[in-house]
Structures are given as C-alpha cells and as structure tokens.
Amino acid sequence: MSEKLVTAIANMEEKDALALAKQLIAEKADPMIILDDCRSAMEIVGQRFESGTYFLPELMLAGEMLTEITEMVKPEMSNGQKIQRHGRVLIGTVKGDIHDIGKNIVTFMLDASGFEVKDLGVDVPADKFVEAIREFQPQVVALSGFLTLAFDSMKETVGAIQAAGLRDGIKIMVGGGPVSEEVRNYTGADGYGKDAMAGVSLAKQWVGVK
Amino acid sequence: MTYIPEIPASHQMPSCDVRRMVIACATVIEEMVPFLPADVPYEILDFGLHLRPNDLRESLQRKIEETRQHADVLLLGYGLCSMAVVGLKATDVTLVIPRTDDCIGIFMGSCAAYRAQIKQEPGTYYLTKGWIEVGDSPFEEHHRLVKRYGEAKAERMTGLVLRNYKRLGFINTGQYEIKRYREYAQKAARQFGLQFEEIQGSSRLIRKMIFGPWDEEFLIVPPGHTVRFEDFVSSVPRPGAVVLSEYQS
Numbered sequence: 001m002s003e004k005l006v007t008a009i010a011n012m013e014e015k016d017a018l019a020l021a022k023q024l025i026a027e028k029a030d031p032m033i034i035l036d037d038c039r040s041a042m043e044i045v046g047q048r049f050e051s052g053t054y055f056l057p058e059l060m061l062a063g064e065m066l067t068e069i070t071e072m073v074k075p076e077m078s079n080g081q082k083i084q085r086h087g088r089v090l091i092g093t094v095k096g097d098i099h100d101i102g103k104n105i106v107t108f109m110l111d112a113s114g115f116e117v118k119d120l121g122v123d124v125p126a127d128k129f130v131e132a133i134r135e136f137q138p139q140v141v142a143l144s145g146f147l148t149l150a151f152d153s154m155k156e157t158v159g160a161i162q163a164a165g166l167r168d169g170i171k172i173m174v175g176g177g178p179v180s181e182e183v184r185n186y187t188g189a190d191g192y193g194k195d196a197m198a199g200v201s202l203a204k205q206w207v208g209v210k
Numbered sequence: 211m212t213y214i215p216e217i218p219a220s221h222q223m224p225s226c227d228v229r230r231m232v233i234a235c236a237t238v239i240e241e242m243v244p245f246l247p248a249d250v251p252y253e254i255l256d257f258g259l260h261l262r263p264n265d266l267r268e269s270l271q272r273k274i275e276e277t278r279q280h281a282d283v284l285l286l287g288y289g290l291c292s293m294a295v296v297g298l299k300a301t302d303v304t305l306v307i308p309r310t311d312d313c314i315g316i317f318m319g320s321c322a323a324y325r326a327q328i329k330q331e332p333g334t335y336y337l338t339k340g341w342i343e344v345g346d347s348p349f350e351e352h353h354r355l356v357k358r359y360g361e362a363k364a365e366r367m368t369g370l371v372l373r374n375y376k377r378l379g380f381i382n383t384g385q386y387e388i389k390r391y392r393e394y395a396q397k398a399a400r401q402f403g404l405q406f407e408e409i410q411g412s413s414r415l416i417r418k419m420i421f422g423p424w425d426e427e428f429l430i431v432p433p434g435h436t437v438r439f440e441d442f443v444s445s446v447p448r449p450g451a452v453v454l455s456e457y458q459s
Contacts, residue, residue: 012359012363012367014363014366055351056348056351056371057348057351057355057367057368057370057371058367060367060370060371060373061366061367061370064370095332096328096329096332097332098332098333098374098375099374100373100374122374123332123333123374147311147312148290148291148292148293148311148312148442149311149325149328151443152443177263177292178263178292178293180293180296180439182296182438182439182440183293183439186439186440186443
C-alpha cells in the first residue's frame with residue numbers, strides 16, 4: 001500500500017497523485033493494490049464529504065483522479081498475468097440526466113472489484129443501451145440517475161430492453177441519489193444500490209462471486 | 211391500482227373557516243409571497259436542506275406537526291425534491307403538494323414546461339433570483355474554492371462540476387430587480403463557458419396552488435394519510451378537480 005498515493009488523492013493533490021501512480025506502475029507494483037489505494041482514498045473523501053469538510057467539487061476531482069489512475073493501470077492489468085474477470089457490466093446515466101459522479105465512482109469500484117465495465121456516459125437513450133447490450137453481452141446493466149426525472153427514463157430503458165427480447169439474460173440495477181425500493185419497483189429493475197458498495201455487492205451476487 | 215385520496219366530507223367547511231398555511235423552501239417562498247393573501251401565514255425552511263432529503267423530510271414533518279393546530283390545509287412549496295416528501299404524514303391537516311419533480315417546475319409554471327426544457331437541453335444549470343440570493347451554486351462555490359485551493363485548482367474543480375452542462379437557464383419569474391440577477395447569470399455563463407438563455411418563468415402553478423383548483427397537477431393528502439411515491443408518478447388524473455370554492459362550500 002502507498003500511503004503517499006492515498007494522501008495525495010484524499011488531499012486533492014491531482015498532479016502528485018498521478019505522478020505517484022505512474023511511479024508505482026514503473027516499479028511494477030501490483031495494479032490491484034494501486035486500485036485498492038484509490039479505494040481507500042475515496043473512502044476518506046467520502047467521510048470528509050459526509051462530515052461537511054468537502055463538497056461536490058472535491059468529490060468530482062477525486063472521482064476524476066480515480067478514473068485517470070484506472071486508465072493508467074488498465075494496460076498493466078491486461079499485459080501481466082491474466083486477471084480473472086467476474087463478468088461484464090454495462091453502465092450509463094439514463095436519458096435526460098447528465099449527472100455522472102455517482103456513476104463514475106460505481107464504475108471505478110466495479111473495475112477495482114474485477115468486473116469488465118463498459119460506460120456509455122450520460123444522457124444515454126434507451127436504444128443505445130439496447131444496442132450496447134447486443135454488442136457487449138453484459139450479465140449486468142446498471143442505470144444511473146440523480147434527478148427524479150430520470151425515473152421515467154429508467155422505466156423506458158427497462159421496457160426497451162424487454163421489447164428487444166434481451167431482458168431474460170440480464171440483471172438490471174438502478175442507482176443514484178434518490179433511488180429507493182419504490183423506484184426500483186416503478187422502473188421494473190431487478191435491484192437497486194443505495195451506494196456504490198451496495199451496487200458492487202449486488203453485481204457480485206448476481207454473477208455468483210463472493 | 212392507483213390510489214388517489216379524496217377530500218373527506220368532514221373537511222368541507224365554510225370558506226372563512228378553511229385555514230390555509232404555507233410551508234415552503236426559501237427559494238420558492240420568494241415567488242409565492244407576492245400572491246399570498248394576508249390571512250395565509252407561511253413558514254420558510256432552509257434552502258440547503260434540498261441536498262439532504264432525509265433531513266428535509268424530518269424538518270417538514272416537524273413543521274407539519276407544529277402547524278396542525280393552526281391550519282386545515284397545508285400548502286407545501288416543494289416538489290418531489292429527491293423523494294424528500296415521500297413518507298410525510300398528514301396528521302390532522304390536508305396536504306397540498308404540486309406534482310412536479312422539484313422547484314424548477316414550480317418556477318416554470320408546470321411540470322410539463324420543465325420536462326420540455328429538459329428534453330431540449332438536459333445539460334442546463336438553472337438559476338432564479340431566489341437561487342442566486344441563497345448563493346448555493348457552482349458559481350458561488352467557485353469563490354470558496356479559489357480561497358482554499360488557489361485559482362488553478364479551483365478552475366479545474368468547477369470545470370469538472372460543470373463538465374456536462376452546456377447551458378445556463380436563467381428563469382425570469384418577473385420578480386423586481388430582475389436586471390441585476392440577469393446580469394449575474396450572464397456573467398456566470400460567460401465565465402464558465404455556458405450558453406446563456408433566458409427562460410420565461412410563470413406564476414401559474416403558484417397561483418393555482420394558493421387559490422385552486424387542485425386538480426391532477428397537485429397531490430392532495432387527507433389527514434391520516436401518507437405521501438407515496440406512486441401518487442407522484444401516476445399519470446392517472448384525480449377523478450374531478452377540487453376547486454377551493456367547492457372545498458369551502
């Protein structure tokens with residue numbers, strides 16, 4: 001574990017964090033340990049956000065550092081020994097919503113937990129999800145949204161997946177700030193995650209890993 | 211099946227006896243006050259609560275409990291607001307809540323107008339006079355970031371916060387001194403590379419909330435009932451609009 005990397009991310013030192021990650025990669029550090037450091041740092045950022053020391057901008061920058069470091073680490077993961085992947089997750093923020101911090105953190109956590117993740121970005125129309133399911137063949141589809149307006153888009157997306165005859169082979173989860181069991185029920189999804197960890201646990205459960 | 215509560219007969223009373231009261235968010239009350247009759251008192255809740263829906267729900271419930279001796283009908287100046295109103299119990303009063311996602315729909319005059327704007331450009335950051343005044347926006351937060359992290363890092367952070375936004379929608383609700391607030395919004399748009407657009411607001415929904423009719427655009431929760439998520443998303447209109455005069459007859 002690199003204490004320095006954890007501290008740099010947690011203290012919003014982006015340049016230092018990226019330089020440290022680069023150095024660790026050059027020193028052939030285990031990629032999973034680097035991602036684990038990122039996860040530890042994100043926990044600290046999360047705590048500071050909860051306690052009111054940090055606000056949305058800090059969360060955004062931390063999320064961005066996580067994405068940047070994951071991108072740096074990924075080639076190492078495929079170059080080295082074959083990493084056992086648990087399964088494929090397709091993720092995106094649904095149509096009409098452009099919030100992505102939650103989605104990006106979940107994407108990172110899934111990556112760091114051994115999933116192969118395809119992120120479609122924000123404001124993603126239902127037919128784009130359908131198309132991507134055909135190509136990427138995920139076991140899990142994760143629909144994200146922060147606005148309550150997104151609930152209708154989530155419902156439409158689940159409906160479009162069903163109409164395309166792709167619903168049976170996959171599990172769908174919904175997530176984002178205000179999502180609850182009532183919302184899950186409304187959208188027709190199979191499950192929901194209260195936070196990023198819950199989303200990862202659900203995905204693991206669905207693909208049958210502990 | 212959709213459950214839509216009816217106004218109980220026991221609450222039909224002479225007009226002078228219907229005691230209305232408003233509980234509203236600091237940004238919404240700004241727009242309501244010009245229309246409020248003198249005999250309708252109001253209470254204001256902190257704007258910052260919208261970021262913490264569970265706290266907002268608790269604060270609203272407390273207010274409902276406190277005011278139940280003083281009102282028959284409580285008008286809530288809130289929308290679904292990140293599900294904060296779901297689970298609220300109308301104890302001894304009837305709750306009337308606009309069926310809109312949040313206050314932007316209230317400022318635009320209808321939930322439909324808001325949804326049309328979202329369709330046009332989902333990446334819109336909305337500002338109104340009230341929002342500018344409470345100062346909780348990435349544009350105000352930027353000043354805090356500059357102080358704490360310096361100019362360069364603040365630019366980076368605010369840039370990330372606004373990354374997916376393309377437009378700054380300034381909702382003109384016809385409030386006085388609009389010029390000053392418009393200039394603020396224009397300046398913010400310029401500074402952060404957003405396209406400025408003035409969106410015509412409307413007091414339609416606010417006036418309808420105060421004076422009725424409380425038709426399918428409102429959720430009416432009789433005493434003893436709880437606000438449910440399904441009541442917001444159901445597209446089935448209430449059987450017959452409740453006009454305040456009917457309610458009072």
